[in-house]
Amino acid sequence: MDKVVASAAEAVADVADGSSLAVGGFGVCGVPEVLIEALLEQGATDLEVASNNCGVDGFGLGRLLAAHRIRRVTASYVGQNKEFARQYLAGELEVELTPQGTLAERLRCGGMGIPAFYTASGVGTLVAEGGIPWRYGPDGEVLVASPPKVTESFATRDGVREFVREHAIVSDFGLVRAWKGDRHGNLVYRRAAQNFNPVCAMSGSVTVAEVEELVEPGELDPDQVHTPGVFVHRVVPLTAEQAAAKRIEKVTVRPRPAGGEAR
Known part of the structure; x- marks a missing residue:
């Protein structure tokens, strides 16, 4: 029942060329960036990805995209990624655009055994x-x-x-990021990270979760668990530094008043 693995590299070691992935995240929130980085170093290519968006330039799935490791993407939002647009229009990438709610339901049905x-x-x-x-x-x-x-x-x-x-979408691997998780694979997401991580976890035939805080079995309130451990096969605890790394998608600041001090 202890699903904790020693490293992200070990967790994605068996992702083969041509594998299909369901990858959590919403914009830059809740992205399993540590697992994606490990996959980048691992070398698997010709990947087929189902995700709400394909990252942004230089971050998340955008890193795999820039390395030409993704063959096909099923997504609902592909903005703010210039390399994505370039590859698609140049014929280097196959893209299936899907309404956002439809994509979420296709992933959920994949985990529930509902074919259509x-x-x-x-x-x-x-x-x-x-x-x-x-x-x-x-x-x-x-x-x-x-x-x-x-x-x-x-x-x-x-x-x-x-x-x-x-x-429905049934993927070879699901890659997700959780706020908290226990050794049995029960996961809790925080705020916007709840949008696609739960359904991507359900879609994966083998689901790997990186967790910001690892707790012992029994510490999570069962009523607060978003993904039951039955859907999760491997758990990767993040370091404090990895857990604290949070990106801001768009920085918007209020103009400083004339003659005033910054707040």
């Missing part, structure tokens, strides 16, 4: 009709486009509505 579900998001758009460019050629031609998806009408309290069928 219906949603109203994307009905009447290219999401359902197909044709969204997934991969470009070197001259800007579309080499791979999204296929059309099955749609079906269902009776709802608002009348008969059309829904689109989406498939």
